[in-house]
Amino acid sequence: MSVTSPSAVRRLGWALLLRCPNCGGAAALRHWFAPRERCPSCRFRYDRGEADSWIGGFQINLIVSELLFAALFVALFLAQWPRPDWAGLQRIAIIGVVVAPVVTWPWGKLLWLVIDLAVRPARTSDLAE
Numbered sequence: 001m002s003v004t005s006p007s008a009v010r011r012l013g014w015a016l017l018l019r020c021p022n023c024g025g026a027a028a029l030r031h032w033f034a035p036r037e038r039c040p041s042c043r044f045r046y047d048r049g050e051a052d053s054w055i056g057g058f059q060i061n062l063i064v065s066e067l068l069f070a071a072l073f074v075a076l077f078l079a080q081w082p083r084p085d086w087a088g089l090q091r092i093a094i095i096g097v098v099v100a101p102v103v104t105w106p107w108g109k110l111l112w113l114v115i116d117l118a119v120r121p122a123r124t125s126d127l128a129e
């Protein structure tokens, strides 16, 4: 089996579609909270054989989800200017910081894999059984 090397932009597109960031040939998730162990198409191991491989994904998830939440919060604040509903914004803030990381969870992990593959391209051992 050969090791492919698509561009980072192509990998990013696949990750945004929740496809394998190595080949784009198959869905990377069994369901929303369960990534596959390997890509059914190219056999790429999503954990790359490292027990702590998902720490970067959690960090990306936190950054992306909180930035999206902050953008929404600022947009709502500006839409209500000059008399923002502080109590309503506070309720939205509490819900947003809880819901946003859950909604963006799979993308955090896959975006981390895109970065990881850009820095450390797929090795033959990533594709081995």
Ligand SMILES: [Zn+2]
Pocket: 020, 021, 022, 023, 024, 025, 026, 039, 040, 041, 042, 043, 044
């Ligand atoms: Zn694949």
